[in-house]
Amino acid sequence: MALTNTLRIFKNVKKLNYSFNSCIISRHLSLVPGEPPGPSVRTSIPGPNSKKMMADLDKIQYANAIWYFTDYKKSIGNYIVDADGNRLLDVFSQISSLPLGYNHPDLHRVVQDPDNQIAFINRPALGIFPSQGWPEKLTNSLLSIAPKGHTQVNTMACGSCSNENAFKATFMWYRNKQRGGAPITEEENSSCLINREPGSTPLTIMSFKDTWLSNHNAFEIDIQIRFSRPGLANCQFPTVQDHLKSSTREPKRGSQMFGEVEEEFLERSTKPGIICGRCWSASPFKPQGGDNHASPDLFQAVEEYPTKKVSALIIDEVQTGGGATGKYWCHEHFHLPEPADFVTFSKKMLTGGFYSLPEFRPQQGLKIFNTWMGDPSKILLLEKVVQVVKRDNLLNLAQESGRKLMDGLKDLSKRYPQHIKNNVRGIGTFCAFDLSSSQKRDETFVRLQQNGVQSGPCGDQTLRLRPSLIFQPHHADIFLSILEKVLNDIKSV
Numbered sequence: 133m134a135l136t137n138t139l140r141i142f143k144n145v146k147k148l149n150y151s152f153n154s155c156i157i158s159r160h161l162s163l164v165p166g167e168p169p170g171p172s173v174r175t176s177i178p179g180p181n182s183k184k185m186m187a188d189l190d191k192i193q194y195a196n197a198i199w200y201f202t203d204y205k206k207s208i209g210n211y212i213v214d215a216d217g218n219r220l221l222d223v224f225s226q227i228s229s230l231p232l233g234y235n236h237p238d239l240h241r242v243v244q245d246p247d248n249q250i251a252f253i254n255r256p257a258l259g260i261f262p263s264q265g266w267p268e269k270l271t272n273s274l275l276s277i278a279p280k281g282h283t284q285v286n287t288m289a290c291g292s293c294s295n296e297n298a299f300k301a302t303f304m305w306y307r308n309k310q311r312g313g314a315p316i317t318e319e320e321n322s323s324c325l326i327n328r329e330p331g332s333t334p335l336t337i338m339s340f341k342d343t344w345l346s347n348h349n350a351f352e353i354d355i356q357i358r359f360s361r362p363g364l365a366n367c368q369f370p371t372v373q374d375h376l377k378s379s380t381r382e383p384k385r386g387s388q389m390f391g392e393v394e395e396e397f398l399e400r401s402t403k404p405g406i407i408c409g410r411c412w413s414a415s416p417f418k419p420q421g422g423d424n425h426a427s428p429d430l431f432q433a434v435e436e437y438p439t440k441k442v443s444a445l446i447i448d449e450v451q452t453g454g455g456a457t458g459k460y461w462c463h464e465h466f467h468l469p470e471p472a473d474f475v476t477f478s479k480k481m482l483t484g485g486f487y488s489l490p491e492f493r494p495q496q497g498l499k500i501f502n503t504w505m506g507d508p509s510k511i512l513l514l515e516k517v518v519q520v521v522k523r524d525n526l527l528n529l530a531q532e533s534g535r536k537l538m539d540g541l542k543d544l545s546k547r548y549p550q551h552i553k554n555n556v557r558g559i560g561t562f563c564a565f566d567l568s569s570s571q572k573r574d575e576t577f578v579r580l581q582q583n584g585v586q587s588g589p590c591g592d593q594t595l596r597l598r599p600s601l602i603f604q605p606h607h608a609d610i611f612l613s614i615l616e617k618v619l620n621d622i623k624s625v
């Protein structure tokens with residue numbers, strides 16, 4: 133709400149005619165040929181063309197959430213161009229979903245290949261009519277970068293259905309254990325059609341406070357939510373900052389770390405008719421709730437939890453997966469003793485889906501199923517992305533550019549403590565920082581746009597950075613220079 137109000141305040145901002153001084157980076161070579169030397173802002177944002185298109189769209193659907201319309205033909209590399217010709221350094225990358233930025237030439241070649249065009253034109257119902265060579269494509273793309281210990285993968289269309297189907301697979305696994313492997317009964321078959329036991333059971337997903345599963349009533353009010361989530365919704369999420377504060381003491385483990393969680397788990401799982409807490413769902417970071425980054429001890433403790441054998445761990449890597457942390461999977465930084473039961477993905481992976489351990493394979497057909505089950509054309513693109521990441525050493529680049537970002541943000545937090553809180557955090561280029569108030573965060577977001585940077589707000593006071601994998605140290609220099617200009621402008625107001 134605060135962001136919406138601030139955007140309204142800035143809608144009539146005076147034309148800036150801002151253009152970045154290209155001489156600063158002229159010596160740097162971009163990974164995408166034709167990428168411009170820097171941002172260029174000609175109008176207010178949104179500009180007149182975007183405003184007209186927003187008004188046209190609003191006649192058809194609710195359009196107030198749109199920031200501006202984009203010219204995807206002119207957008208290139210790390211730069212997004214809007215319908216009014218404004219060129220912004222994009223450190224948000226379509227909500228963290230562009231692995232190689234805009235119009236990468238290698239991806240253009242995939243689309244232009246006549247042998248691949250069949251996959252773009254003829255989208256199959258993959259669960260019934262997969263194309264010949266489909267196992268090989270999955271092996272060359274998703275399985276070639278699978279988290280350690282994972283040999284099973286299911287593709288889906290997006291992050292939401294990836295998590296939802298992982299939940300379904302977990303519930304089926306748990307119920308199959310309860311039956312001892314016995315067939316589903318006729319009573320179960322008939323009762324599930326009217327949402328009654330024993331076919332429909334009160335299984336529960338346990339999630340942390342302020343995660344995508346338990347954040348923002350705006351997404352859930354007036355809507356019947358099938359999955360109850362009382363478990364971890366009221367429990368705190370131990371962060372990297374918590375870990376660092378206690379780094380001189382013995383690391384927190386198991387029930388020491390999960391006192392409140394353990395009580396909640398045991399209380400609910402022993403109530404008659406309530407089977408609660410049988411699935412843990414957690415993201416390495418909590419992007420939607422303010423980009424709170426987990427301590428490695430958090431996931432190590434979950435792995436060591438005494439009920440591990442009767443519960444499952446789903447690690448949600450929809451936003452953190454794909455390489456931005458310097459590894460394909462953020463949880464690899466945590467050195468878990470065993471593989472997670474599920475790892476869900478989407479965004480920078482171009483397709484949705486989940487990896488799972490073999491014991492979670494459904495025992496009946498059509499249990500994890502929808503019409504498309506993903507999109508083969510996205511797998512073709514992902515296969516090329518994997519090759520480019522390896523060829524151009526982009527995981528190491530994410531670490532290098534991330535160090536530049538983190539060092540610069542920490543320096544700015546020291547020099548502008550009245551604006552930036554001293555809690556800059558990140559792994560690789562997956563970074564975030566908090567402003568001193570919601571109003572200041574919103575103003576910083578808008579002023580960054582007007583000065584040629586597209587960032588992303590989240591939580592109450594946070595700006596998150598989600599650049600693509602082709603984001604280089606000189607792009608970090610551009611961002612930090614513009615951010616400092618914005619902080620100075622705010623200071624002088």
